[in-house]
Amino acid sequence: MPDHDFEQNLQQRLSRLPEERQPDRDLWPGIEHALNARQNTPPGWRKVSALAASVMLVGLLGWLSLSQWQAGDQQQQLATLLSEQHQQQKDYLLAAYADQPALTDNWQQQLEELDEAASAIKLALEQDPQNMALLKMLKQVHQQQIDLIERVHAPKYQQI
Template sequence: MNETDLRWRLRQLPREMEPARDLWPDIAAAATRASAKRRWPWMHSLAMAASIALAFGLAWRIAPAPVMPMTTAAQPDEEARVLEREATAMTREYQAALREFDGAPVPGSLEPGLRVLDDSARQIRAAIAVNPDSPALLQQLRKTYSRRLALTQRALTS
């Protein structure tokens, strides 16, 4: 078959064809199924973040408080550095857990609460920098991070 024959057959084809039935209901159903399938990958991220938060909380509850004897005048500075390092490590773990939710849509009604918790965490870290030997500030930072993660998880499941 040469090119001329192909062109002739192509011209003989009908210009328009009507489908045998209405296709829009099937398209809408397929789009709904596709959007439902896209929600499940977030569940994996939520499970990962919940596991990290649970491991962090268990480690905090189970780990005994370090007992450091006061033998020299340098001991308070050493304890302050330990608390600062612990706050830094906690912040890194928290940020890693939040990265699991990057790109996830957050309802507008929860954004003010998330901002308040983020501001509180910044203020607590600033207070730890000024008063690094305060276990109470470290405890408050831990609570703030836990609340922020819990609110983020709730935002993604609702």
């Protein structure tokens, strides 16, 4: 994908994002309530949080070891490995939350848009496999997907 098309596509997507908004009410009481309620987290949620933390730890260790990787094909293998691990985590979370109602209606569309962004980054990595900024962007997009799934399925007492 030429740089011009990528930049133009990025600008179009950015222009579609909503402008910053101020909350309609004071959010601090809700934040305080959520922090206090977190102490009474059910065991199932703890397992999901522990899984997410362990995957983040693996990602962090992988990221720290990136400096030891050599260029070329190994970079592409790393991107593939990161994508496979992410897909496993995403599938697990979707299965874990299958019985819970989502807090928003369009979360699946947002998930698809993030999938498209990840695909665009992977295409760019094929052209420039040694670009560490692209690997970082791919990791961030993957984390945004995990965060989205967790946020839209948060228990009601954790909503702020």
